[in-house]
Amino acid sequence: MPNRSICWLLALLPALAAPAQPLAPAAAGAYRPGAFQALPLGAIRPAGWLQRQLRVQADGLSGHLEEFWPDLGPNSAWLGGSGEGWERGPYYLDGLLPLAYLLDDAALKSRAQKWVDWTLQSQRPDGGIGPAKNQDWWPNMLVLKCLMQYQEATGDARVLPFMARYFAYQGQQLAARPLQVWAHYRWAEELLPIRWAYEKTHDPQLLALAAQLAGQGFDWQQFYAHFPFTAPTSWATMSKPDGSHDEDLALKAHGVNNAMALKMPVLWGMTGGTAADRQGIYQQLKVLDQYHGLPNGMFSGDEHFSGHSPSQGIELCAVVEAQFSYEELLALLGDPVFGDRLEKITFNALPATFDPTMWAHQYDQQPNQVLASKAKRPWSTNGDESNVFGLEPNFGCCTANMHQGWPKFASHLWLASPDSGLVAAAYAPSRVTAPAGGSPGVVIREDTDYPFRETVRFTVEKGAARPFALRLRIPAWATAASVAVNGRAAPAPRAGTFYVLKRAWKAGDVVALRLPMAVRLPVGYHQSVSVERGPLVYALKLGEAWSKLRERPSPADDYEVHATTPWNYGLLMGPQGGAAAFTVHEKPTTGVVFSPEGAPVELRVRGLRLPAWQLADNSAGPVPPSPVARPAGSQPEWLTLVPYGAAKLRITAFPVVR
Numbered sequence: 259m260p261n262r263s264i265c266w267l268l269a270l271l272p273a274l275a276a277p278a279q280p281l282a283p284a285a286a287g288a289y290r291p292g293a294f295q296a297l298p299l300g301a302i303r304p305a306g307w308l309q310r311q312l313r314v315q316a317d318g319l320s321g322h323l324e325e326f327w328p329d330l331g332p333n334s335a336w337l338g339g340s341g342e343g344w345e346r347g348p349y350y351l352d353g354l355l356p357l358a359y360l361l362d363d364a365a366l367k368s369r370a371q372k373w374v375d376w377t378l379q380s381q382r383p384d385g386g387i388g389p390a391k392n393q394d395w396w397p398n399m400l401v402l403k404c405l406m407q408y409q410e411a412t413g414d415a416r417v418l419p420f421m422a423r424y425f426a427y428q429g430q431q432l433a434a435r436p437l438q439v440w441a442h443y444r445w446a447e448e449l450l451p452i453r454w455a456y457e458k459t460h461d462p463q464l465l466a467l468a469a470q471l472a473g474q475g476f477d478w479q480q481f482y483a484h485f486p487f488t489a490p491t492s493w494a495t496m497s498k499p500d501g502s503h504d505e506d507l508a509l510k511a512h513g514v515n516n517a518m519a520l521k522m523p524v525l526w527g528m529t530g531g532t533a534a535d536r537q538g539i540y541q542q543l544k545v546l547d548q549y550h551g552l553p554n555g556m557f558s559g560d561e562h563f564s565g566h567s568p569s570q571g572i573e574l575c576a577v578v579e580a581q582f583s584y585e586e587l588l589a590l591l592g593d594p595v596f597g598d599r600l601e602k603i604t605f606n607a608l609p610a611t612f613d614p615t616m617w618a619h620q621y622d623q624q625p626n627q628v629l630a631s632k633a634k635r636p637w638s639t640n641g642d643e644s645n646v647f648g649l650e651p652n653f654g655c656c657t658a659n660m661h662q663g664w665p666k667f668a669s670h671l672w673l674a675s676p677d678s679g680l681v682a683a684a685y686a687p688s689r690v691t692a693p694a695g696g697s698p699g700v701v702i703r704e705d706t707d708y709p710f711r712e713t714v715r716f717t718v719e720k721g722a723a724r725p726f727a728l729r730l731r732i733p734a735w736a737t738a739a740s741v742a743v744n745g746r747a748a749p750a751p752r753a754g755t756f757y758v759l760k761r762a763w764k765a766g767d768v769v770a771l772r773l774p775m776a777v778r779l780p781v782g783y784h785q786s787v788s789v790e791r792g793p794l795v796y797a798l799k800l801g802e803a804w805s806k807l808r809e810r811p812s813p814a815d816d817y818e819v820h821a822t823t824p825w826n827y828g829l830l831m832g833p834q835g836g837a838a839a840f841t842v843h844e845k846p847t848t849g850v851v852f853s854p855e856g857a858p859v860e861l862r863v864r865g866l867r868l869p870a871w872q873l874a875d876n877s878a879g880p881v882p883p884s885p886v887a888r889p890a891g892s893q894p895e896w897l898t899l900v901p902y903g904a905a906k907l908r909i910t911a912f913p914v915v916r
Contacts, residue, residue: 289456289465290528290536293592294673294681296585297692298410300359304668306687307707307851311609312361312664314850318616319649319814320357320661321366323350326811329654335389337376343389346658347373348400353578353661355404356669359411374408377401378416385427387420395428395448396441402451407669421455429467437474439505443515445475446522449529450586468529476510479523479531479538485545487511490558490565491638508639513559513576514655516546520583524590539587543599553625553780553788553910554610554795554902555602556580560622564638566783568911569877571622571637571645574656577607578663585670588683594756597684597731600667601793604684605709608663609852609903613647617813619660620645621652625788625902625910626878628800630819632807633876646807647906648816671704679727681756685714695722695763702728707847709793710858710901714771721764728769729756733793736773743769777837777861785884786911787829789840789861789899796861796899797908799854800825821907825878827865828886828913830894839863857904865897866915884914 304312315321324330328341330350335343351373358366381387388398402421409417437445449468456464487510489495496508509515520542527535550557550565552572558564560571584600587593611623620630622637622644630645637644644652672690673681680694685708694700701720708714716728732739734754741748741757744767751757759769775792782788789796801822808816831839841862849856866888872879902910 288530289453291457291676292528292590294589294675294683296589296670297672297674297690299356299407299669300411301690301692302360302669302672303362303689303691304360304687305689305703306705307710307847308664308668308686308688309361311851312357312668314614315616315661315664316357316361316363316366319619319657320353320616322814323657324369326814327649327657329658335391336373338380343392343397344394345397345400346654348397348404349655349658350661351404352400352407353659353663353665355407355411356665357661359407360665360668370408374405374414377405378414378420381420381423385423385425387424393435394439394441395435395437396439396444398424398428399441399444399448399451402448406451406454418455418458421451422459422461425452425455425464425467429463429470432470432474437471439509440515442474443476443509443512444518445471446478446525447518449522449525453525453529465530468526472526472530478519478542479527479535481510481519482523482538482542482545485549487563488545488549490567490570491562493639496562496639508562511562513557513561513563513573514579516557516559516563517576517579517583520580521586521590524587528590536591539591551782553782554607554623555599556607558638560637560640560644562638568625568783568786568881569627569636569874569879571624571640572607573622573640574611574619575659577603577611578660578666581608581663582666585666588670589673592756594731594754595734598733598735598754598793600670601684601709601733602795604663604667605793606795606902608667610905610908612660612852613817613906614850614853614856615813618647618649618815618817619651619656620647621656624877625797626881626908628821628825628878628907628909629873629876630817630907631876632818635877636875643816646816646818647804648808649810649814651816675727675729677727678724679729679760681729681731682714682716683731685709685731689719691720695726696724697722700726700763707858708773710847710851711844712773712775712792714773716769716771718763718765718767721762721767725760725762727758727760728763729758730769730771732757733773735776735778735790735792738774738776740772741769743767745770777840777842779836782911784881784913786881786913787884788911789863791842791859791861794859795902795910797902797905797910798825798827798912799860799898799900799905800907800909802854802907819907824867825907825909826868826871827895827897827909828868828871828882828884828915829897830864830866830915852901852903854900854904854906857900859901861899863897863899864894865912866892866894868913868915871913878909881911882913885916886913888915 333339333341336347523535523538546557556572558570564570588596650657706714732751778790779787847858
């Protein structure tokens with residue numbers, strides 16, 4: 259190991275053994291702590307429907323994939339073999355680790371441990387990590403993110419010295435081996451472990467390394483300040499004048515890169531960048547919504563930006579990366595809008611792209627998805643199997659990366675605030691144990707069937723020595739929210755804010771939050787409407803016939819799905835129109851909540867069949883522009899809408915018949 263690396267590591271050792279000290283206020287262009295702080299993995303335990311959903315995941319592909327998928331088998335280069343040695347092992351570990359510790363599952367922990375141990379034990383004398391054949395910085399960034407979670411869950415003393423050696427090595431190598439291709443566009447992912455290590459050591463060379471990465475990485479803030487992709491892309495539009503593929507242009511329009519990039523300017527702005535970087539996210543969201551927004555809360559990217567049409571798709575990798583970006587943004591900036599966006603894609607886009615058992619997934623999902631089959635579709639660049647449900651449709655990156663979605667959401671339900679308080683950042687049944695109010699282990703239980711029901715109940719099981727603030731995120735749609743403490747009404751919350759309750763919390767205290775869910779009808783492509791209620795998007799429930807396309811190691815087969823009921827309906831709005839047209843029917847929350855049969859809530863609305871609206875290129879054709887003239891002789895029918903995530907075939911963007 260070079261002398262510089264040894265000196266850096268020795269300088270870190272006293273800090274590694276000592277508890278982290280509070281950070282001094284930062285000047286412009288220096289390190290800034292986040293508005294809130296993520297809690298260590300294991301501080302939050304899922305309960306209720308969320309715990310059952312994680313169990314479904316563990317019993318599906320996530321818990322069994324390495325038993326039969328060669329890229330994650332014993333020959334993986336990330337386990338010392340000669341097989342795949344790029345991103346798939348680290349991607350898988352990034353979801354397997356939190357899943358194992360959230361469920362406290364010994365078998366899953368053992369599986370994760372072997373990946374961790376090989377990584378920690380195989381570090382080379384110069385500080386390099388991972389398979390020797392991997393010369394790309396990008397997979398190493400993923401591994402560092404995994405090790406952050408692992409160290410917080412276990413306290414393993416090997417992790418910080420391992421990181422210190424690697425950071426020193428990388429700092430020496432970057433001039434000769436600059437960031438290339440994926441690492442060039444995803445460079446700010448490494449700011450997460452750099453910030454994590456800095457908070458524990460305060461070593462200034464970590465910030466110097468961050469500046470090196472920023473100097474070589476793509477400037478996403480400037481990209482969105484002058485956003486070039488205001489129309490759908492294609493292979494033709496991402497080609498050079500001579501007809502050859504323009505790789506850099508394609509990487510800028512790549513859906514997953516842009517999902518990761520949501521947090522990148524803010525991360526850099528709070529690690530060494532500028533105020534413009536810190537505020538860049540709002541411009542990012544504005545242009546993505548304006549040019550490529552979809553009704554499920556995502557932007558289109560199949561595989562590249564593809565406009566507003568609800569028959570365009572979005573890749574599963576982009577969904578889970580956007581989730582993680584919003585989780586980080588919520589902690590960094592403390593703006594509740596990111597919690598709203600996080601819940602929308604977690605409760606809709608994430609479950610929609612899996613079969614109910616989580617043994618099969620899609621590469622691309624479509625908001626208007628009436629046929630999932632191997633066929634040519636108007637994707638921007640993807641292949642014919644992209645919306646098949648299977649083991650690795652189109653490409654295996656999502657097979658490796660999909661596992662982080664539910665576990666990371668569960669591990670970010672609660673955050674810590676700098677005033678020694680706790681923040682209910684997103685809502686789902688859970689139990690949190692964390693320091694607050696001068697006490698090391700405050701315990702709060704969250705009982706709820708949200709997002710399928712309107713009430714969230716917090717019970718303090720263990721209080722604190724001193725008063726502390728409990729912050730509740732009030733979604734922007736919750737304009738009639740109410741709060742009661744120990745049965746007594748508190749002042750009304752304001753939508754789109756954090757509601758602060760500060761008191762000396764003691765065991766037995768109860769906070770009841772009610773978030774009334776009115777039906778909303780956002781207008782989108784061709785003046786179509788989508789149907790929202792609370793954080794859920796609703797879609798037309800279709801009959802589904804699943805047929806096996808390809809035999810895989812059972813039950814991880816590939817399936818096509820065909821509709822057995824008509825799909826081409828417009829919504830019939832009466833004189834009052836809007837929300838008055840809908841009725842709500844609640845069902846039990848005890849089943850598989852993101853399945854057509856187990857959906858805990860349904861909406862009923864009248865609609866009219868539109869015979870002229872037909873398939874085009876094996877997808878639902880363009881939505882007829884609204885308002886649509888009533889077809890001659892048509893008769894109203896009652897339509898059933900279910901949560902978007904429960905419907906594997908669906909119509910989500912509806913024409914309006916008036």
